[in-house]
Amino acid sequence: MLPASRIMYVECKSGGLEGPACIARVAFSKSGRSVYFRGRLLQRLGGQGFKANFVDPDTRVEYWVSGPKRNGRDRLYASGTVAIDEDVLEEYWLTIRGNPECSGQGTYRC
Incomplete structure (x- = not known):
């Protein structure tokens, strides 16, 4: 069985x-307790990180991983460009953002 x-x-x-x-x-x-992201294993920090909730155990680089917001304001601080992986592009714009006219757009600013 494949992981969820x-x-x-x-x-x-x-x-x-x-x-x-x-x-x-x-x-x-x-x-x-772990997620697999672009071939990397990320392990949950369990409240030990500063504005991060997962860490790559090999590089010790920390990540913030969360469900995407419908309004697109996902960043914790500041604003910036967010890239959307090609394999989730259409599903993201249709089911999460409810904005089908943007389904070909591979980035957005928040």
């Missing part, structure tokens, strides 16, 4: 409070 997957907002925190962000499909481990 879901479209999520993922922001890399390697540069501090804000970093590169994307909307991507992640797969959850059976326990829910």
